[in-house]
Amino acid sequence: xxxxxxxxxxxxxxxxxxxxxxxxxxxxxxxxxxxxxxxxxxxxxxxxxxxxxxxxxxxxxxxxxxxxxxxxxxxxxxxxxxxxxxxxxxxxxxxxxxxxxxxxxxxxxxxxxxxxxxxxxxxxxxxxxxxxxxxxxxxxxxxxxxxxxxxxxxxxxxxxxxxxxxxxxxxxxxxxxxxxxxxxxxxxxxxxxxxxxxxxxxxxxxxxxxxxxxxxxxxxxxxxxxxxxxxxxxxxxxxxxxxxxxxxxxxxxxxxxxxxxxxxxxxxxxxxxxxxxxxxxxxxxxxxxxxxxxxxxxxxxxxxxxxxxxxxxxxxxxxxxxxxxxxxxxxxxxxxxxxxxxxxxxxxxxxxxxxxxxxxxxxxxxxxxxxxxxxxxxxxxxxxxxxxxxxxxxxxxxxxxxxxxxxxxxxxxxxxxxxxxxxxx
Ligand code: DSN
Numbered sequence: 001x002x003x004x005x006x007x008x009x010x011x012x013x014x015x016x017x018x019x020x021x022x023x024x025x026x027x028x029x030x031x032x033x034x035x036x037x038x039x040x041x042x043x044x045x046x047x048x049x050x051x052x053x054x055x056x057x058x059x060x061x062x063x064x065x066x067x068x069x070x071x072x073x074x075x076x077x078x079x080x081x082x083x084x085x086x087x088x089x090x091x092x093x094x095x096x097x098x099x100x101x102x103x104x105x106x107x108x109x110x111x112x113x114x115x116x117x118x119x120x121x122x123x124x125x126x127x128x129x130x131x132x133x134x135x136x137x138x139x140x141x142x143x144x145x146x147x148x149x150x151x152x153x154x155x156x157x158x159x160x161x162x163x164x165x166x167x168x169x170x171x172x173x174x175x176x177x178x179x180x181x182x183x184x185x186x187x188x189x190x191x192x193x194x195x196x197x198x199x200x201x202x203x204x205x206x207x208x209x210x211x212x213x214x215x216x217x218x219x220x221x222x223x224x225x226x227x228x229x230x231x232x233x234x235x236x237x238x239x240x241x242x243x244x245x246x247x248x249x250x251x252x253x254x255x256x257x258x259x260x261x262x263x264x265x266x267x268x269x270x271x272x273x274x275x276x277x278x279x280x281x282x283x284x285x286x287x288x289x290x291x292x293x294x295x296x297x298x299x300x301x302x303x304x305x306x307x308x309x310x311x312x313x314x315x316x317x318x319x320x321x322x323x324x325x326x327x328x329x330x331x332x333x334x335x336x337x338x339x340x341x342x343x344x345x346x347x348x349x350x351x352x353x354x355x356x357x358x359x360x361x362x363x364x365x366x367x368x369x370x371x372x373x374x375x376x377x378x379x380x381x382x383x384x385x386x387x388x389x390x391x392x393x394x395x396x397x398x399x400x401x402x403x404x405x406x407x408x409x410x411x412x413x414x415x416x417x418x419x420x421x422x423x424x425x
Contacts, residue, residue, distance in 0.1 A: 001377050002423045003047050005029070033421050036348045036388060036412055040324035040371020041183070041211060043241045044378070044421065046284060049277045053243045057273035065259060080276035087282035091217050092232065094225055094249035099278055100262050100270040104210050104235040107246030107262075108134040109142060111206060111231050114261030115254060116176055118145055123166075123175035123203070126150030129356045130159075130185030130326075132208065149173045153185070155356045159317035163193045170201045180224065181208030181233075184353050184369050186320040191227040206231040212322055213247075214239030214373070217285045218294035221322070230254060239297065239323055239373050241290075242281025243274045293376060297323045300372040303382030307389020313396055316355050316367065324371035328355050332396055337364040342395055346405050347412035348388070378419045387411070 015022045032044070045053075057077065063070040066078040066085070081099060088097035101107035112122065125131030129152045133140055136148025151166050153159045170178060178198040180189050191207065198205045207224035213234030215221040225232050232249045236242035250258050263270070284290060301320045308325060309315060316326040329339060336352025343350050353369035360366050370392070372385060380388075391408045398404035 001044075001046070001379065002420055003044065003050070005047075005422050005424070029422060034347060034413065034416050036415065037374040038349060038370040038372070038388075039351045040369060040373065041235075041238045041351075043214075043238060043373045045237075045241060045243060045277075045281065049241075049243055049280050049284070052280050053273050053277040055273055055276070057276050058271075060272050061269050062272050063263060063269050065263070077272045080272065080279055081270075084275050084279035084282060087279055087286065088247055088249065091282050091286050092223060092225060092249050094232070095252040096250050096255035096258070098248040098250075098258050098262050099245075099275050100267060101233075101246030101248060102267060102271060102274075103244070104132075104208075104233070104246050105134050106266060107233045107235070107248050108132075108208060110261045110266050111233055111248055111250075111258065112142060112146060112177070113265055114257040115204060115231075116146060119147060120176040121147040121149060121173050122177045122179055123149045123151060123170055123173055124179035125182055125185070126152050128354055128358060129153045130182040132181070132183040132210075135179055135181070135208065149175065153187075153356055159185070159187055159356065161187075161189070163190065163197065166193075167197045167200070170197050170203065174201055175203045177206055178203040179206045179208065180229075181206075181210070183211060184324070184326055186315070186317045186322055186324055186326055188221060188321045189224075191222055191224040191229065194224075195227050195229065204231070205229040206233065208233045210235040211238055211324070214241055214285065214290075215294050215297065215322065218291040220291070220294045220298060225249060231258075236278050236281060239294070240281065240285060241293075241373070241377065242285075243277035245271070245274050245278060247278070296381070297372055297376045299382040300376050300380065300385040301325065303385030304370070304372055304389045307386035307391075308393055309389075311390050311393030311397070313389075313393045323373055324369060326353060326355060327368040327370070327396075328366065329368060329396065330355075330366050332399075334396065334399060335360060335364045335366060336368050338399065339368050339396060342399055342405065343392065346391075346395060346409040347416070348392060348395075348408075350392075375419075378421050380415070380419055384415060384419075388415070 061071045062077045066082045084099040124135035127137045180194045237244040314328040340352045351369045353367045354365040355367035
């Protein structure tokens with residue numbers, strides 16, 4: 001997919017009014033065009049999503065929900081928000097959807113506060129094993145309010161979750177909420193097992209599928225709601241390829257509590273231009289083209305993993321079952337920061353990341369997280385991704401060799417030219 005932009009007229013008003021911001025935006029267009037973007041939580045939206053987000057809907061206050069607003073003049077906003085709700089419910093086979101969360105953090109916090117009491121226990125994946133800050137890291141405010149307990153992955157068994165151990169942990173800590181989901185984990189989760197364990201200990205179930213929301217929407221990965229999960233949250237801008245924001249899906253019996261928790265519990269005026277853009281993205285996701293895209297995402301991740309592993313790079317979990325790879329840089333005696341920096345210099349944008357039980361600082365961890373949603377949107381196939389895996393391996397294996405960097409940089413430029421992202425209309 002290429003995004004059509006008329007570069008002659010693009011941002012003309014901004015250009016005339018504010019040269020500094022204009023230059024930065026144009027610089028970012030060039031950076032995205034000339035870089036292989038491998039941050040697994042990013043994607044590139046369609047022109048329709050971008051247009052909607054840049055529309056006059058940004059001017060409207062609409063606290064409340066469709067039909068129940070605290071401001072007048074919401075007849076069109078009610079239409080777009082209702083479309084977003086209905087499309088999200090259809091796409092994910094959900095009983096209820098709240099499309100207002102401004103971000104991933106807000107959607108998770110709103111879910112906790114909607115159905116839990118202070119001090120309740122949440123059993124979620126340890127951040128150091130692929131979980132997320134909002135799943136209970138001690139540094140967050142939520143950790144002062146709820147009792148988070150973390151489960152870990154089995155590092156000596158390809159990073160699987162030992163569901164017997166998880167069950168034992170659940171029996172011991174008696175969570176009110178069992179939370180499945182991750183931001184740096186490359187195995188599929190067994191939703192059925194999570195639900196069985198939760199039922200046994202009387203816990204509610206929540207899946208944070210932010211990273212794999214698009215794969216689930218396209219039914220190329222299983223949907224936790226089909227296994228009876230109570231809540232599913234997802235950001236809308238990762239594999240789901242919509243505008244930046246969050247989405248909460250839940251059973252009807254929790255609908256009121258969730259809506260109240262989002263507004264007025266946590267947020268004020270919703271970003272209706274973003275919500276309308278979510279509606280557009282949900283319609284796009286409900287298409288054959290999107291299914292084909294997500295199938296290609298899985299193939300491309302396999303290609304990337306192959307190119308890396310065949311050239312001496314170690315992957316946590318020994319491969320991948322989703323859209324991303326987590327590289328363990330210890331065999332090369334390297335750290336994530338330097339690898340991220342050198343790859344950036346050759347035009348490959350990546351994300352340093354902790355590996356399980358990492359002893360290094362989060363600012364300079366032992367791993368690197370990469371993924372394929374953006375380059376798949378751009379049209380690259382699994383063979384291209386294998387080549388990119390090899391290029392990354394070349395850099396890792398020759399981190400100080402400038403000739404290698406130059407060669408890799410040239411190939412990256414060729415690939416970017418072959419698959420233009422933004423084209424003149
Ligand atoms: N920042 C997101 C990610 O990169 O996975 C999660 O919050």
